[in-house]
Amino acid sequence: WLRLDGGLTWDADDAANQIEEVFRHELAIGYETRLLAPGDIAAVTPGVDANAVSPQGAIFNAGEGWVDLPSLIGLLLSEFRDRGGRILTDAGSTDVTLANSRA
Template sequence: MRIAVVGGGVIGASCAHFLARSGASVTLYTESELASEASGRSLSWLNAAGPWPDHYFHLRMAGIDRYRTLLSQHPDIDWIRFDGGIFCSDEQEIRQWHQAERAHGYDSHIYDAGQIAALEPCVNPQALSSKVMVNPGEGWVSLPALIDWLIAGFKTEGGELCCDAGKTLPLTDEQGAVRGIRSARYGEAAFDKVIIACGAETPAIAAELGFPL
């Protein structure tokens, strides 16, 4: 199976890595360098915090589960940590989030800002809202470091990386079936499948193919 993955953020790098590991012949195309968009700017917070519907909560918990698995399989990784999160906002929002999180069975606590010094001496309590939410099960990940790690494994499996490809879009045949890609720099190439992992650009590209997201 020849697969093109378009987009060099965390979603594209992850798809490319796991597809190459499963034996597919994979080429990753990205417009400029890796992690050039949202994945290079994330706050890195691994969490399922907030007053969201059950299905979204469970999706985010599944994501946290995969990060925990990755860390337990590679304990030498220093770009994922699970050492808790502190969330500041006005008291009404803190209480609303806290209540929703507890209803999901999520470990969430409300502290006075003054209590934070005992927990985190590096945080200035004066800079916090009067009440803060402390969620000990949360963590952080450096997405650029994760992407580098995924791409190193991808290359080991024979994956081909095409950076600075410029705009890359799927090509379709007369029946509308995807038959490959065309990139501004590398031209046309035939593939059996094309994965669009273009972040904020994905809905527009999918819509062009007749799939409104």
């Protein structure tokens, strides 16, 4: 449910393309970044069609990732139940009640 194997982004193939400016900005702020030519993308992110990437290239950020929320929610709900939690569905609106700084 959690993957941290990088993110790839590119810009349109027109005068508004700012991929090199974004890359330089990321470098300037110390962000982990690589500017890749379309032909170099397969070595970093297999399965991406290099023909879909504009000729200006793409940025690969190795430290980025994604969360599969349905899988994570299922895991958390299962753990909640295993620890004695009870899930009420279709119960209408609710509020959190605080007592002695505890919910």
